[in-house]
Amino acid sequence: MQTVQVQAPSHSYDIVIGKNILNDFNLFAPHIGKKAAIVTNTTVAQWYLQPLVKLLQNNGIDAFSIILPDGEQHKNHESLNHIYDSLLANHADRKTTLIALGGGVIGDTVGYAAATYQRGVPLIQIPTTLLSQVDSSVGGKTAINHPRGKNMIGAFYQPKLVLADLNTLATLPEREFSAGMAEVIKYALLGDVAFLAWLEQHIAAIMQKDHTLLAQMIAHCCQMKADIVAQDETEQGIRAHLNLGHTFGHAIEAQMGYGNWLHGEAVAAGMVMAAELSQQLGYIGSDEIERVKNIIRAAHLPDTPPKFSEEEWLAHMRHDKKVDEGKMRFITLKNLGAAQIETLPDVNVLKNVLSKFTA
Amino acid sequence: MQTVQVQAPSHSYDIVIGKNILNDFNLFAPHIGKKAAIVTNTTVAQWYLQPLVKLLQNNGIDAFSIILPDGEQHKNHESLNHIYDSLLANHADRKTTLIALGGGVIGDTVGYAAATYQRGVPLIQIPTTLLSQVDSSVGGKTAINHPRGKNMIGAFYQPKLVLADLNTLATLPEREFSAGMAEVIKYALLGDVAFLAWLEQHIAAIMQKDHTLLAQMIAHCCQMKADIVAQDETEQGIRAHLNLGHTFGHAIEAQMGYGNWLHGEAVAAGMVMAAELSQQLGYIGSDEIERVKNIIRAAHLPDTPPKFSEEEWLAHMRHDKKVDEGKMRFITLKNLGAAQIETLPDVNVLKNVLSKFTA
Structure with missing residues (x-):
């Protein structure tokens, strides 16, 4: 316990x-x-x-x-x-x-x-x-x-x-268990690279629902969220890190029709896109992208989004509340385990990422 | 201001x-x-x-x-x-x-x-x-x-x-102004006899809506309530004093049909009944009762409730949330300006009061 x-x-x-x-x-x-x-x-x-x-x-x-x-x-x-x-x-x-x-x-x-x-x-x-x-x-x-x-x-x-x-x-259906794992992986990517390494080491046993590991994992995520919320009750700063992958993910959910992709599945693919955006900005390299994709695949989650047109992507992201007043704000990864809030200098940076996921 | x-x-x-x-x-x-x-x-x-x-x-x-x-x-x-x-x-x-x-x-x-x-x-x-x-x-x-x-x-x-x-x-219609004055008088009776004296001195000018006096009066009531609420955010103790006259008042409102007596009118008559109960318990005398009635009359409020049967009175008071689990709890006046929460030792004390207001 x-x-x-x-x-x-x-x-x-x-x-x-x-x-x-x-x-x-x-x-x-x-x-x-x-x-x-x-x-x-x-x-x-x-x-x-x-x-x-x-x-x-x-x-x-x-x-x-x-x-x-x-x-x-x-x-x-x-x-x-x-x-x-x-x-x-x-x-x-x-x-x-x-x-x-x-x-x-x-x-x-x-x-x-x-x-x-x-x-x-x-x-x-x-x-x-x-x-x-x-x-x-x-x-x-x-x-x-x-x-x-x-x-x-x-x-x-x-x-x-x-x-x-x-x-x-x-x-719990396996698909929903995996969807929950997307949020677990999110905690690792946004704030704790040691926890990412721990997940990589134990992911097979976790997917088999080893109770000791599950209890440790859930407690660690709750503790991380509690620390973040305590620092930022009013959602002005660091709490926004919890939205890693969510701007892209919400676009996937909206375009696919809510319920067709589970929220966690959309967040998983969204985190890959956030990682690609971070690479575009020069923060991380292809090794880190692979590491993100690997842990997502190991949790039986999609490591790539469906293909939409650029217009479709942008339309949904403009509706997202985190894209306020024309300034495109994203949670990017300065490194694995180190998220930050970022206002994009140029929409072309975003378009370069979207071009990889465009029909 | x-x-x-x-x-x-x-x-x-x-x-x-x-x-x-x-x-x-x-x-x-x-x-x-x-x-x-x-x-x-x-x-x-x-x-x-x-x-x-x-x-x-x-x-x-x-x-x-x-x-x-x-x-x-x-x-x-x-x-x-x-x-x-x-x-x-x-x-x-x-x-x-x-x-x-x-x-x-x-x-x-x-x-x-x-x-x-x-x-x-x-x-x-x-x-x-x-x-x-x-x-x-x-x-x-x-x-x-x-x-x-x-x-x-x-x-x-x-x-x-x-x-x-x-x-x-x-x-504001005069009748509603008077109804508001019932709550003003309540603050004086429950916690501030000097404020009662101030009201007695100025009641005629207040009823004429003298703006300087009104501003002082409203500010004083807000300050009293703020002090009470700050001492007791969760309504376990002193905040209950704000219910002075309300158990009787709610019975009047319910029996008359909501809206026929304004809330403040019912509270005014209810405060007279609470004063009579306090007299029954030996806390205050007939001079104090007269003082309560006089200020209520001066605010153009009823100083006596309608007459109901004892059964009607008791039925409504049992439904009131302040009468929990068979214990009859009332706000009584230890003195003018000094309310307290009291669990009645004996329902006959209450019945003696009700007998004065029974058809």
């Missing part, structure tokens, strides 16, 4: 990572009220809901469950209202604990419900995907989508506790 | 109180972005919207307005969505300032929209009623109603600036 302590503005909390921790009521006990609502989706419910309800009820908690439909398209106002209605119907008060049991969509939606129900109730996050374990457990971002834009309605709200049980990764 | 500085958890901000301050762009300048959305209701819009839009536009701000229907029944999800939709249609981003121009309903609804649009945008509150100037400017409570309960969905969110322009009280 590994524990990462996160310093949030309002309080500090623990991320506990390990096997079978969802069976351990002692982990919940200091953070849970007399009444608790477990919110999950139809997919996750079939594996992990009933044991958790029983664990809590056997320990005297008045626990009830709220089950949402599965999928990003349900990260919306209807799901939110469904949660509010169920909380009110079950007489949930300000001390009722909300437990988010699921991946990023559940974490974001339930986190936002917890932030806003009666102006905020206690929240426990139980991320069940690799992506949500390494990424969304830290930073307190919660949100739902609006028909006009993703994550348009939200709040910063910190949980009391995060429990990342490695058992839940057993039921 | 009077200024009260409020220390909020995230930052400190100023409440500026005075005449014609809505014409002074210098007050806005340090706190407003390039783009601003002024949100108001149909009633307030006819007096104060166009001058404010022009002031901002003349100073280079890209200002646009969002007009909601007037009334507590519109403090709901439809109004919130109307704000979100307008912000998105006008390409509002994270730096766009929301300006809440109106009374408590506008302040609560727009404050909640500001708390949640893109996880929080800058907020300026311009309260235009006495009640919102003395009460809702401080404390950061924002919320909308849910069909199952008032203020069920909300957030704590602090403004960058509060501007209380005394001119706006000129268009």
Whole structure:
């Protein structure tokens, strides 16, 4: 079992990572009220809901469950209202604990419900995907989508506790496990070349879901994100490094239609493009590009994007919020493990990179 | 012009109180972005919207307005969505300032929209009623109603600036001005007997809206609330004193049907009942009761509640959230200017008070 302590503005909390921790009521006990609502989706419910309800009820908690439909398209106002209605119907008060049991969509939606129900109730996050374990457990971002834009309605709200049980990764489709690995590789590339070497050494065993290595890896990513967020709560500076590969990745997702490429897959190819851009700018060489591609391939992720026209690439990148006011800002790699924010001096630098990925 | 500085958890901000301050762009300048959305209701819009839009536009701000229907029944999800939709249609981003121009309903609804649009945008509150100037400017409570309960969905969110322009009280109906005075009297009774004496001395001129006295009075109330909130952000202790008269008041509002008695009117009669309860408990005598009634009458407020049956009284008070788990908790007056939280030893103490107001 590994524990990462996160310093949030309002309080500090623990991320506990390990096997079978969802069976351990002692982990919940200091953070849970007399009444608790477990919110999950139809997919996750079939594996992990009933044991958790029983664990809590056997320990005297008045626990009830709220089950949402599965999928990003349900990260919306209807799901939110469904949660509010169920909380009110079950007489949930300000001390009722909300437990988010699921991946990023559940974490974001339930986190936002917890932030806003009666102006905020206690929240426990139980991320069940690799992506949500390494990424969304830290930073307190919660949100739902609006028909006009993703994550348009939200709040910063910190949980009391995060429990990342490695058992839940057993039921995760391989493709989604790989997509989570894209974010793990991102942490290595943006800020820790020693962690990159560690990943290269252990990637085969990690892909086989060696529990000891997984726990170390997830804890390391959470610690890195916690350090970055602590330095930059308001997203003005270093926190932008977490967007490595995301400007290109968002263009891939948008052009392919959301859901056809998983977010992590698009970020993986986007990181290769960011590496190519860094080479264009003279920061890294072809050996480093190969190293990036190799670790991405080893995680069963795409090391090249689909081919679009230059116009298509540029159109999507101009819509990206990181390309503000005509200045093209990118996260580039000064070296492997050393990301930086950069405003491109000249759009031709970008066009040279895009020409490699143009139909 | 009077200024009260409020220390909020995230930052400190100023409440500026005075005449014609809505014409002074210098007050806005340090706190407003390039783009601003002024949100108001149909009633307030006819007096104060166009001058404010022009002031901002003349100073280079890209200002646009969002007009909601007037009334507590519109403090709901439809109004919130109307704000979100307008912000998105006008390409509002994270730096766009929301300006809440109106009374408590506008302040609560727009404050909640500001708390949640893109996880929080800058907020300026311009309260235009006495009640919102003395009460809702401080404390950061924002919320909308849910069909199952008032203020069920909300957030704590602090403004960058509060501007209380005394001119706006000129268009306020007398009955609403008096309702605001109930909360002013509440501050005196719960914590400051010298302020009670000051009110008694000046009440006639205040009811004539003497601007110098009004500015002093509003600033004093804001400072008192700021001090109380700073001592007790999480509403566990002293902040409950702000509920003086409210348990009885809520029962009056509920039994009469919401909107038939204004909140401030119900609180005024509720404070008399809280004073009677305090007398029953031996804290104060009939001279103090008379003093409470006199200041309430001088503010053109009811010094006695409607008559209900004992059952009606008790039923509504049991629903009140301050009467939790069968323990009847009230805010009583140890003396004038000295409120305390009290769990009644015996329901008969309460019934003795109710018997005076029973049909």
